[in-house]
Amino acid sequence: MAYLSEDEFIMSVPHQLQLLVALRYMASGNFQITMGDCGEMSTASVSKYVKLTAMAIARQASHHIHFPEPDEARSLGSQFYDIAGMPGVIGCIDGSHVKIISPGGDNAEVYRCRKGFMSLNVQGICDAHMKFINIVCSWPGSTHDARIFENSRIYTKLEGGQYSGHLLGDSGYGCSDFLMTPVLNPRTQKERNYNAAHVRTRNVIERAFGIWKRRRIPIEDGFEHPEEQIGEHYHEGEGEAHNVAGGRHRRQALIERWF
DSSP: OOOOOHHHHHHHSOHHHHHHHHHHHHHHOOHHHHHHHTSSOOHHHHHHHHHHHHHHHHTTHHHHOOOOOHHHHHHHHHHHHHHHSOTTEEEEEEEEEEEEEOOOSTTGGGGBOTTSSBEEEEEEEEOTTSOEEEEEEEEETTSOHHHHHHTSHHHHHHHTTOOSSEEEOOTTSOOBTTEEOOOSSOOSHHHHHHHHHHHHHHHHHHHHHHHHHHHSOOOTTOEEOOOOOOOOOOOOOTTHHHHHHHHHHHHHHHHHHHO
16 A cells, blocks of 8 residues: 655645644644544644644745834834823834743753743834734843844844834833833932833733734643754944943933923
């Protein structure tokens, strides 16, 4: 009796059925339910269809996840301002850990996050409507949010001075001309008003991640990490103290003018 190879079997299954199987799994997150609904398909087959479908969706990401150009970003300011009166905001940034299966090898521990499990630390930036406009998902879980941002293309763009607005981030990031953080130990009413508006406005990124995590595939043991090389990225610290000092000056000017 002749047996089909894995690739031949996949090719023999109509693409529409492969897509439906993958979507069924993505909706339930359960191989047993999916296989029960789809007849005699094996776990390996379902896994392959899920992978192919996920890769096809990922290839479309650039059409739907797009950081605005400087002229487009201006319209975001009024949308964020309507939330809590925070001026000049073009996006809110945060990091979130996505659990993965240990990739093994000598460097596996770099994926262990501060919460104790293996993860990818995913950076997200969203607009006022909780739509992601930038995602970076190539860093291991032990990497600090600030390091990911400082080595991102968005950081380079904003540092170049093309954008007139700024991002909002939590106190884990460094305050700069293009990223406003809360005031630690506020002493004046203006600073307290600023912090209150900052919290309410930045809440959109936390809600965006919360919605995304509820929608994604619920696998308790974590996602299997793709076998790809993640290069070492090092941030050059020259001028960092200058950036932080300049950012605090701009933040204080914003507080005095608007709050």
